[in-house]
Amino acid sequence: MSTPIPCNMISGVIFDLDNTLVSSALDFDWLRQQLSCAANIDLLQYIADIPDVTHRKQLEEKVIEHELADARQSTIMPECENLLSYLRQQKIPTAVVTRNCAQAAKLKIDHHQLQFDRIVSREEFPPKPAPDALLDIAQQWQLAPQNILYVGDYIYDLQAAFRANMPSCLVTNGDDVCFTNQASMVVQQLDGLTDILREQTCMLQREHDSVEV
Incomplete structure (x- = not known):
């Protein structure tokens, strides 16, 4: 069992796709x-x-x-648009790393009119839980992995984040899951993550204001 990477300053966010940003009914x-x-x-x-x-x-x-x-037949997950809108406002880069094929990933993202700085499918890198795609994005963004949050709904997402030395956010969608202890943070829906990131922004602003004074 892996101990999750501590979540400190988040400067970039990478998402899983299925049942994180859009629904999936794949059996x-x-x-x-x-x-x-x-x-x-x-x-x-x-x-x-x-x-x-x-x-x-x-x-x-x-x-x-x-x-x-x-x-x-996919639908957008609750609060997805609000979270992505907040990240754009804060100029925080976003990406998607999915085990989907490129064609299906593009179809889902285009259908729901979502926008990301980068989309990585299984054709480009070994699929999760391999960390290769996450590390490549960190290098492209020129950010330390510890400052990039990986958001997903499954244990492969948490394992990939841990192997990339990234903090992870598990979205449970209200389900009881047995691997919550492997996530840096746990939310039921994406609005929980929006609240956490807003609090981070407020805290940084308070620190900045105290230094200015």
């Missing part, structure tokens, strides 16, 4: 059964390890087909 248990993947094996890794190129391509296409269908 991974059903999908695993369709693709003959055992329940305890990561689906993307299972497909990547298939030696037969033709068979591997067939399974990849099946997953993409389901991802695109899911993208077309």
Whole structure:
């Protein structure tokens, strides 16, 4: 079990996509059964390890087909727009790192008219919980990983953040989850994170004003 990275000054925010910013109804248990993947094996890794190129391509296409269908019926998560609006006001850069394919990620983001400085799908880097995409964004933004918050709803998100030396925010969506102790902070919905970031801004302003005096 990993101890979460402490959350101090947040200068950038990276988001997971599904069930963090937009809804997803993908049934991974059903999908695993369709693709003959055992329940305890990561689906993307299972497909990547298939030696037969033709068979591997067939399974990849099946997953993409389901991802695109899911993208077309997705809805925006509660308070998402308010949080993103606040981050834009504060000039805090934002990005998305998702295990989705690029086509499905773009479809979801464009459909809901969301805007980010960067969108990273599984084609660009090893998928979460690998930290590669998070670290690349930190380098691009020229920010220390400790000052970038990664926001997601699943344990892979928390593990990726920990491996990148980033603080994490777990969005529970009101569910009981067993890995809350691995997150730097926990909120039920995105408005909880907006409140935390507003408090950070107010605290910094108070510190600035006291120095000015």
